[in-house]
Amino acid sequence: MNKKLFFLVAATSLTVYSKAQNSRQDSLVKEAAKTEIWSPEPKIVTPGATPQDAPSDAIILFNGKNIADIPDEQLRKMRKDIQIIFQDPFGSLNPRLTIGQAINEPMKIHEILPTEKQRKEKIIELLEKVDLKPEFFNRYPHEFSGGQRQRICIARALGLNPDFIICDESVSALDVSVQAQVLNLLNDLKEELGFTCIFISHDLGVVHYISNRIMVMNRGKIEETGTADEIYYHPKKEYTQRLIASIPTVNF
Numbered sequence: 001m002n003k004k005l006f007f008l009v010a011a012t013s014l015t016v017y018s019k020a021q022n023s024r025q026d027s028l029v030k031e032a033a034k035t036e037i038w039s040p041e042p043k044i045v046t047p048g049a050t051p052q053d054a055p056s057d058a059i060i061l062f063n064g065k066n067i068a069d070i071p072d073e074q075l076r077k078m079r080k081d082i083q084i085i086f087q088d089p090f091g092s093l094n095p096r097l098t099i100g101q102a103i104n105e106p107m108k109i110h111e112i113l114p115t116e117k118q119r120k121e122k123i124i125e126l127l128e129k130v131d132l133k134p135e136f137f138n139r140y141p142h143e144f145s146g147g148q149r150q151r152i153c154i155a156r157a158l159g160l161n162p163d164f165i166i167c168d169e170s171v172s173a174l175d176v177s178v179q180a181q182v183l184n185l186l187n188d189l190k191e192e193l194g195f196t197c198i199f200i201s202h203d204l205g206v207v208h209y210i211s212n213r214i215m216v217m218n219r220g221k222i223e224e225t226g227t228a229d230e231i232y233y234h235p236k237k238e239y240t241q242r243l244i245a246s247i248p249t250v251n252f
Contacts, residue, residue, distance in 0.1 A: 154182075
C-alpha cells in the first residue's frame with residue numbers, strides 16, 4: 001500500500017513584529033490545523049516531546065534568537081515573554097487552584113515581584129483590568145462562566161508582561177455576544193499595554209474585526225497575506241474568496 005505524506009506546515013515563512021516595533025494584531029486563518037505553525041519546536045508547547053521530535057529545518061526567531069538552538073535555561077527565561085491563550089478556558093485552568101493561585105503560579109516561577117503581598121496586589125489589579133471583581137481571587141474555575149474564565153486566562157498571560165501573545169481560537173468556544181466582549185477587551189489591552197498578538201482562527205469575520213494583518217493558510221502554506229481590509233473586501237486567491245463566501249449572513 002502506497003503512503004502519501006501530507007505536511008500540516010510546509011515551506012512557510014512569516015514575520016510578526018514585537019511591541020518594540022509598535023503593537024499590532026496579526027491573524028492566521030485556515031479551516032483546520034492552524035496551530036501547528038506555532039509548534040515546530042516541541043520545547044515550547046508540546047508536553048512530553050523530545051528534541052528528536054522537532055523538524056530539523058524548522059527555525060523560530062524571537063527577537064533575533066533561534067528558539068530551537070538556545071539552552072533550556074535561556075528558553076525558560078524567554079517563556080515569560082511569549083504567552084498563549086487557549087481555546088478552552090476551563091481546560092486551561094487547574095480546577096484545584098483558586099483563580100488567585102492560578103495567576104500567581106507563573107508570576108512566582110518567573111520571579112515577578114519579590115513578595116506574595118505585592119503579587120496579590122498585582123493580581124487584583126489584573127482582575128480589574130479584565131473587568132473581574134477583586135473578590136474573585138479566592139474562587140475556583142467552576143464558579144465562573146466561559147467568558148469569565150477566558151478573561152482569567154487573559155489576566156494570567158498578562159501577569160508576566162509578555163511581548164507576544166498567541167491566541168489559539170480564543171473565542172470560538174464562547175457565545176457570540178461574549179465573543180465580542182472578549183475581542184473588545186483584547187483590543188483595549190493591546191493598545192494600553194503595547195503587546196503584539198497573533199490570533200489563530202477559522203473565522204474570518206472575527207479576525208477582520210480584531211486584526212491589522214491577516215495570513216490565510218491552505219494545505220500547510222501561506223495562501224495570501226494582506227491588511228485586514230484587503231483580505232476581507234478584496235481577496236485575490238480563490239481559496240480566500242471561498243472562505244469569505246462561507247461567512248454566514250442574514251438578509252432582512
